[in-house]
Amino acid sequence: MEKHPSRDTGGFSLIEVLIIIAVIGVLTAFAVLQMGNALPAYRANAAMDQVVAQLRMARQTAIADRRNVRVIFNAPNGIQTQRLEIGGAVTPLTNVVFEGYAVFTLLGHPDTPDAFGNGAPIVFAGLGGGPGVMAFTSTGAFIDAATGDPINGTVFLGIANQPMTARAVSVLGATGRVRPYRWIKNGWVQ
16 A cells, blocks of 8 residues: 655745745845945945044043144045144144045035034034134043134035935033034934
C-alpha cells in the first residue's frame, strides 16, 4: 500500500510566493521614495548641528581658557573659530565647511521666536545686519569684538530652493545661549 503525500503538507504555492514578493517590492518602493524626501532634511539637520556644535565649543573654550574666541561665518557654507591670545596673537581652532549642499540662506520664512531679525542669512544686532567680528568672552557672553557690547543674533541655513530644509540657530548675547530651530510645516520648533 503506497502513501501519497497530502496537499496539506508544509510549503508555499507559487502564487503565494509571488504575492509575498510583490508586497515586499511595494514596501521597498515606498521606503525608497520616503528616503528621497527625507535626505535633504537630514543634510540640513547635519549643517545646523555643526553650527550649534561650533558655537557651543567656542563658548566653552572661551570660558575654560579665559580668552575670547572669535567666530567667523564664511559664506556660503563655513564657520571658523579662533582663540585671541594676550598680545594680539590669534590661534586657529576650527574651520568647518558644511556638507550636503547646505548654505547660509533665507528660504522665505518668518523670523524665529527669538525675533532677532531675518533680513539676511546671518543677522546680529549692532553689526549692520551682517557678519562682523564676533566673539565669546571668558564669561560666556557673545559680543561685538569691536565694541565689547553683547549682541543677539540668528544664523539661517538650509538647502537652496527647498523651504522645508530651513534651519536657524539663535545666540543670546548676554549669556551666549545657543538655540537651534527647525522649520516644520508652518512654524519654527526648537
